[in-house]
Amino acid sequence: MSTQQEREGRTIRCLIAKVGLDGHDRGAHVIARAFRDAGFEVIYSGLHRAPDEIVQAAVQEDVDVLGISILSGAHNTLVPKIVDGLEEYGAFEDTLLLVGGIVPDEDREELRALGVAEIFGPGTPMEETIEFVEEHAPDNR
Amino acid sequence: MTSAGSDGVGDPANESDGQRDGRQPTEPTGDHAELIADLLDGQHRALARVITKIENRAPGYREIVSQLHEHTGSASVVGITGSPGAGKSTLVDKLAKAYRDRGETVGVIAVDPSSPYTGGAVLGDRIRMASNVGDMDVFFRSMSARGSLGGLSTATSDAVKALDAFGKDRIVVETVGAGQNEVDIVKTAETVCVLVQPGSGDDVQMLKAGILEIGDVFVVNKADMDGANRTVAELEEMLHMRENPAVNLNTGHHGPVSGDAFETAGAGGDDADDSDHSDDAGDSDHSDDADGGGDGGSPDDSDATDSSDPSSLPAEWDPEIVETVATEGEGVSELIETFDEHRAWLERSGQLRAQARTRYAEEIRxxxxxxxxxxxxxxxxxxxxxxxxxxxxxxxxxxxxxxxxxxxxxxxxxxxxxxxxx
Incomplete structure (x- = not known):
């Protein structure tokens, strides 16, 4: 209860999204669980979602953090679509955008330029991700 | 109410701000006025943000809800509950689709449990909302049962108000059916629908503890499974046995005239028998001996309560049982028809008003x-x-x-x- 009360009025809400065709969601599951155990509220999108669906979920659920898991290498196509969608609904500014998965170094700068706050590759310690979220989650409330 | 007490320790600053806003004659700060205007204007982002403020009990949420109140009252609200895995989310998805096909807009609030230790939660109901992809006129919102915020049912009913004010025609509140919290949540709905899955008599046994009394419509989902017929039969039997438990509860879902029920019962057995014929539950005690025989002393009791309504309208809503296969969408239109019938009954019998009165009275308290x-x-x-x-x-x-x-x-x-x- 004490953790809960400390966080009261400021529970971090996250959407963990699997977008595109890749069907590997073990990593997304692990992250969702770790976030839950860190006291976050986690909404998991399920597999094979279209960018539109992710935008719809992020807007309706009013999440602080949108974590996109992409292992297919299609990040250069999918992430811009999501960013555009969030902008359309005025949700881009106050959503912390994270990408997890396999992103080649040469693509990282481009994703950052789009507004992705951080990119977490394989092997990132869970604590690092959680700390990053706790530190950078926007104070929308 | 112990939780409400501990709330105060948690965020006294936030709460007292909110209270001051509420007590003064409304003097909307520019910020909230804009947010409210945006919500009423149909902006999804504003609706989402308002619900977040409601959930967080953020400063000023009271002012927002209180200003939204005058814009509410047009949506019809259905509460759906049932044990985990019964198929609630899938059914809600199909319901939303069916409503959309009829040209109605839909709001869904899905409440999932949160960890009592960390406060964290994985809200998984959204995964099932596959039929309404990209359709913003289905506004789906997951809420966690944040234990310490005090009055989850209050937060849920405030969120329902936000959806109502936004202009949603149909609102569905979905929650796991275990415990007082959930019962309180579904009571924010006009029509309460309880989902049962076939094949486990235990499930129906579980229903005895509180949930059976609050259901207006019972759905046996996964009706293509073995044992579905038996579950329907068991459910029917239990519903006939329930002896109108609402008489002393005044939940707002059933007879409002509990006092009258006793008076009429005392007045004489002859009258009671006459009016019985309008009521299926009463009849079963006489005609279905096989069914009703095991009830022991119950026929007398149910006769007495069945006779509570002197007018021609049935005083009691006789709970309906509908069979569905949610994954295939089977039975969904029948279910909606049943919801509509219940709603019509509520209106005709004056129950809608009585229900609202009970609900707001409880909210004020x-x-x-x-x-x-x-x-x-x-x-x-x-x-x-x-x-x-x-x-x-x-x-x-x-x-x-x-x-x-x-x-x-x-x-x-x-x-x-x-x-x-x-």
């Missing part, structure tokens, strides 16, 4: 309790906290009753003065 608890927490903090007082009790310097009297005497005096004035 809850707010009063919560706010009073806040005030008391402030008072306690001023006296060095409740633990300091407890120490004094341990030291036998004082006792709990004396402490309470000491703290509440000014309030009691104030109430006395008010009563004298009027």
């Amino acid at each position: 809850q707010l009063l309790r919560a706010d009073t608890a806040e005030l008391i927490e402030e008072l306690l903090a001023d006296r060095g906290g409740v633990e300091t007082l407890a120490e004094r009790v341990i030291a036998r310097e004082t006792d709990p009753y004396a402490v309470t009297d000491d703290l509440l005497d000014p309030l009691a005096d104030c109430v006395d003065d008010r009563l004298d004035e009027s």
